Amino acid sequence: MAERPTILVVDDDPHLRDIVRFALEQGGFRVEEAADGQAAVDHVRRAPPALIVLDIMMPEMDGLEVCRAVRRSHELPIVFLSSRDDEVDRILGLELGGDDYLTKPFSPRELVARVKAVLRRARPTPKAPTDVRPSLSRGPLKLDEELFRAWWSEKEVVLTVTEFHLLAALLRVPGKVFTRDEMMTRVYDDGVVSERTIDSHVRRVRQKFAAVGGEVIETVHGLGYRLALS
Numbered sequence: 001m002a003e004r005p006t007i008l009v010v011d012d013d014p015h016l017r018d019i020v021r022f023a024l025e026q027g028g029f030r031v032e033e034a035a036d037g038q039a040a041v042d043h044v045r046r047a048p049p050a051l052i053v054l055d056i057m058m059p060e061m062d063g064l065e066v067c068r069a070v071r072r073s074h075e076l077p078i079v080f081l082s083s084r085d086d087e088v089d090r091i092l093g094l095e096l097g098g099d100d101y102l103t104k105p106f107s108p109r110e111l112v113a114r115v116k117a118v119l120r121r122a123r124p125t126p127k128a129p130t131d132v133r134p135s136l137s138r139g140p141l142k143l144d145e146e147l148f149r150a151w152w153s154e155k156e157v158v159l160t161v162t163e164f165h166l167l168a169a170l171l172r173v174p175g176k177v178f179t180r181d182e183m184m185t186r187v188y189d190d191g192v193v194s195e196r197t198i199d200s201h202v203r204r205v206r207q208k209f210a211a212v213g214g215e216v217i218e219t220v221h222g223l224g225y226r227l228a229l230s
Contacts, residue, residue, distance in 0.1 A: 005050035005119060006030040010040040010066065011081065012058045016104075020053060023108035024115065037061025041069045048076055051119055053111070054098075056082040067098060075160050077118045081106070099162045101197070121161050121187070136171045139229045141216055143168055152214035162187060163205050166198070167216060170227040179224040 007029045009020045014035070021031045032049060034040035038061050040052070052070070056063035067078055077099045099118045102111060136143040140153040148164050150157045159167065169186040170178065178186070183198045202217055202225060209216045218228040 004028055004030045006032060006047075007115065008032050008034060008040065008043055008049040008052045010034045010037070010052060010058075010063070011055040012036055013055075016055075019108060020111065023112050024053075027112035027116065029115070037063070037066040037069075040066050044070050044074060044076075048074055051077040051079065051115060053079050053081060053115065056080055075158060077121075077161060079111070079114060079118060099160065118162075121165055136168060138171060138174055138227065140214065141171065141229060143171060152209055152212050152216070155212040157208050157212060157214070159205065159208065163201055163208075166201050167205055170217065170225065174227045174229060177220045177223050177226045183225065 007024050009017050009024070009031055010033075011017050011020070012035055017033050017035075021033065024031050032043065032047075034043050037058055040054070041061075043049075044052070054063045054066060063080060063082075067080075070076070070078070080098045080101045081104060082101070083104045099121075100114050102114065135145060142151045143149070143164065145168065148159075148161060150159050150164065150167065165187045166183065169183065170176075180198045187198070187201075206215075206217055215228045218226050220226055
């Protein structure tokens with residue numbers, strides 16, 4: 001029997017942690033808990049989980065600070081929780097590297113569905129044995145679909161799994177303009193995110209490649225996005 005993925009639930013509310021734990025365990029996951037931000041960071045350093053369910057509004061070290069700390073050394077998926085439907089929190093959380101966002105109160109079933117969807121995107125699709133590693137490339141841009149790694153002119157660019165899927169979708173059909181709805185369908189198989197989520201991931205991909213002198217995504221105003229190397 002395959003080992004169950006471990007989810008780290010980070011929230012200062014013990015009642016909410018109990019609700020999330022029960023829902024995730026019923027969904028087939030192992031669950032670890034952290035009652036504050038520093039405990040979460042320490043846990044990730046000791047034993048990185050498959051995914052973090054991370055509350056934003058916590059005293060002392062909030063969820064955004066935890067995300068920054070985790071992202072310094074790990075690209076593991078993060079699903080944010082917030083007690084406020086605050087667009088600033090949502091966009092900032094996604095720009096820091098979050099993979100999804102839920103506002104309290106939320107349906108435990110929806111949380112489990114989103115966790116499963118994020119993990120599906122994070123797992124490479126099994127491939128037949130081959131001597132040639134599957135890859136996508138155009139000009140100075142290269143993506144390794146087996147190892148989820150990206151390069152620009154031989155300089156590696158570290159992407160989250162969601163960012164990788166987004167860029168790979170554009171690279172598979174260079175020249176095509178993708179609407180935001182099309183991007184959501186290709187990157188998020190459950191279709192539960194907003195257009196602003198796609199915009200946030202595009203912004204992060206652009207920033208990461210700009211840091212090494214690359215330009216990979218072009219905005220087609222009024223339509224959507226396409227690969228800048230068409």
